[in-house]
Amino acid sequence: MSSWRSLILRIGDKCPEYGSSSDFKEHIETCFGVLRRELEHSANDIIDFLLQCAEQLPHKIPLYGTVVGLLNLENEDVGRKIVENIQINFQNALDSESCDRIRILMRLLTSMMCSKVLQPVSLVVVFETLLSSAATTVDEEKGNPSWQARGDFYVACILSCLPWGGSEFFEQVPDEIERVMVGIEAYLSIRRHNSDTGLSFFDDDDESGKGSSEKDFLEDLWDRIQVLSSTGWKLDSVPRPHLSFEAQLVAGKSHEFGPINAPDQPEPLSQLSGVPYGKQKHHAELKYPQRIRRLNIFPASKTEDMQPIDRFIVEEYLLDVLLFLNGCRKECASYMVGLPVPFRYEYLMAETIFSQLLLLPQPPFKPIYYTLVIMDLCKALPGAFPAVVAGAVRALFEKIADLDMECRTRLILWFSHHLSNFQFIWPWEEWAYVLDLPKWAPQRVFVQEVLEREVRLSYWDKVKQSVENAPALEELLPPKGSPNFNYSMEEGKERTEQHALSAELSNKVKGRQTAREIISWVEESVLPHHGLEVTLTMVVQTLLDIGSKSFTHLITVLERYGQVIARICHDQDKQIMLIAEVSSYWKNNAQMTAITIDRMMGYRLISNLAIVRWVFSSANIEQFHTSDRPWEVLRNAVSKTYNRISDLRKEILSLQKNVLSAEEAATKAKAELDAAESKLTLVDGEPVLGENPAKMKPLKSNAEKTKEEEISVRDSLEAKEALLARALDENEALFLSLYQNFSNVLMERLPEDSKAQTLRALKSIQADEMVVDLDESSEMDVDNENGRPKKSQSNGEKASKVHNVGDKEQWCLSTLGYVKAFSRQYASEIWPHIEKLDAEIFSENVHPLFLKAVYSGLRRPVSEVSSS
């Protein structure tokens, strides 16, 4: 990297490029000093790279803005070119709906306005264009309020510019910017309050009405900006390096910003509610997602030395580092800890990362990315960050009963993975009290599932050692994981006829008999004498045992002898027996159960519908609130179905491109052939139609070949489209069955709707019958006196609080939580089938709490529940 590049890239960092200096003014002078010398030869390269850096390291924008200001002083053409480049990029970003680019370019423009490169009025025009687009969108007559997410996004972008240039705006164009503020206020008064229902981390927030009374993201930002405005736009979290160069910069030529156009308004809707409205709203929110949902897990005292706006800005910095430095571990960690702010922010940093890890419906990146970031930060700040992370875990554990089901699953996966990277060290004794809770208590289930995942990442004895500070927790460890083979040859165990059959089958496999040979053996010698049930058990158990050594052994058996299983388990009922057999063989090993079922679905030995039916069989239903086991299997089945669909979509997209290019090639070849054919050639002095045969032949064969290729690409496209259509049908059937099953089991177990209209009411049912519980909790106190830490006095209270929720009620709460989680995760795949689901399942005889869970997962207005 040539030195001017590394100076641009590293500006503001403590790095060799800038000696030991950490003074922004010096950095800017050094960088500019080098750039001005290079300007003559590499102006375009410099412009490109500068813009690239500003867009990808947005926390350095004030520095880049100032550098641009100085370049503009030196050579106003460079300044003009930069403004023009940004104008083009900005218009493209608006048209392609690239949210991050829009947001960051507006910040860069603001900073360039501060450095006198851009006329403030030009920027106000940009604001007004976006504001008027936003206002039209939410207008019920002219616009389409289902697209409010876009309007909100534009307005948030305008407000976000103010911390970077508020004082300049109000100094230089006070009337114009005041007009913008009034416009924003008007916008806020006509838009709808954006409730987070269905997306909040804690169930309580959804119900307590916190979602509707609490400020939404835009209202909250507006408040923070109001406070900032009232303090004269003074803030600590945004560096203002241009002030050091103000005397020079005023002499610069301020350029105009060319006009920009907001994208077209979406087509108006005839109705402001109902299915079309819901579908479009869902779509708009996918395009313009809210970046962050705040997770307040630490006491406010941890962040009190910040102004309200500082929180917003530090969050922006952190989210942008996470976004742009994804995949660069070293830089990501060092920018996360080295933000240009003069206060401590590790609690805010933890809250921000956890808010992303748990963000609903999806975080921007896979959860494992945030796992890595948290590990790296623990290593980068060994004195500070691990304790903060531990604090976050404790705080979330406290509220685990209210935590959304999807968030609980992510937390379990994260925590087990995190501990596996730090020698599994955790003060488990703090949580030993969960053993006194009933087996369905969310705290207890959480500990049990974390231990399960730890064992999967490591091994049983290791994890047992890791809980030695609370040895009793061993009770929550999963079983040791060995197979449960019906026909094992242990000494002293009676050998049945089936043992012999199993041994025979095993020998045939060892003797490398083909699947076909084994099928005929089964059909001729086993089935007729022993019946289907025995045959199925014997064959499945034996093959699973042969494949039990490892994942690869399993695959090898399924690949070789899958047909044997398929022959026996040819319909859904038999497939369910097959799954039950897998579950029995691997009853001590949840992971192998899940993997085996997943692979069998992969080989199409079992259908997703069979899996759903098995998950909703009585033995599994019993475990819904005490174990993740059935849910893991269900999650895998739904996600595999979804993966098939998204693979097909990708393949179709690329085939469509191929069709286009094949078409072009064929048309071109045909045109060349036609041209040659219509050409008059002299043969033996006579004019003849057509090029001479030696030239015609390759043209002709080329035209034929390209045409054939076109046809073949078209054929494969059609084939894929047919496959996709089938996959979509399968998907519809899957969700119909899933919701039907959910509805049925909930209907059987939920109390009458008059008794429980909210989750909260459900939780308090047991509280009315508290007498028994009080007894139990006093027993626990006795326990606590027997050598448990004194501290567990408060744990006893906690425990009794959890105790309030009874077996059946917790079952309902957990199951409803999963209904919401599945609906939310696959909302985009469910919306297209909503009419059918409405007609067949959500219409009659469903419990209102079930419907509420579905609707909030789909982010469908709950008010429609009653009307449908």
Added chain:
Amino acid sequence: MASLFKDPSKLSAYRDRRFSGTQEEFERALQTSTTVYIGNMSFYTTEEQVYELFSRAGEIKKIIMGLDKNTKTPCGFCFVLYYSREDTEDAVKYISGTILDDRPIRVDFDWGFQEGRQWGRGRSGGQVRDEYRTDYDPDILSLGGYGKLVQRELEQRQLVDYGTGSLGSFPPVMTPYYGRHGGSHGHGGYHRHGRDYHRKRHRDDDRHTNDSSRRTLDHESRRNSDPDSRPEKNPRFRESGDSDEDEEEYDRKRRS
């Protein structure tokens, strides 16, 4: 996303000599591959552990353990095949340099598994790197290949033996999947059976853009050399050269 700090041409600085094509073809293979190579694993790590960790980056198609030619037991490396390229990239980005089974593992793009590559290529039949990493993993070499660490693990764990048992006589099956995709991708289209010479797999240890993972390796091995001592603190994450100053700088800024 992040293009500023990554040099895309440095996809992998080592060149597997078994790859028969040109350098360009090799790079293209790496850029489209859905296979990752995982190195520096414990011999005791099972496929199921690998599955649990690597499925967090995406749905796994296949796992192939690297085996010692002589003992037919795992020898510290494996291949994981994904269905999608994106998941493959995420596995490299997010898992390389993290801990699996107490060891910092390395994860790299691989040009695609093919039959024969599961066998270790070191002279003694194990993973090549084992024989060249005395500097940071003394345990593996001392005591004739099994150190204290291994002995300790032996008390609790057993090596999976791939050589015996019902499936031992089967060659690994590479028939097409009837699951997703149909199994053709990721594999090189040619076979070089019978040419399994002891070739050294060239890897340039310094090529990691992330110096820290190497340092972590150093740290970990020092720790491993004395299994009884547990470090009080987490291993420190360091930048090349000046991270101490950085931390101080950070603290100073926050206090001021």
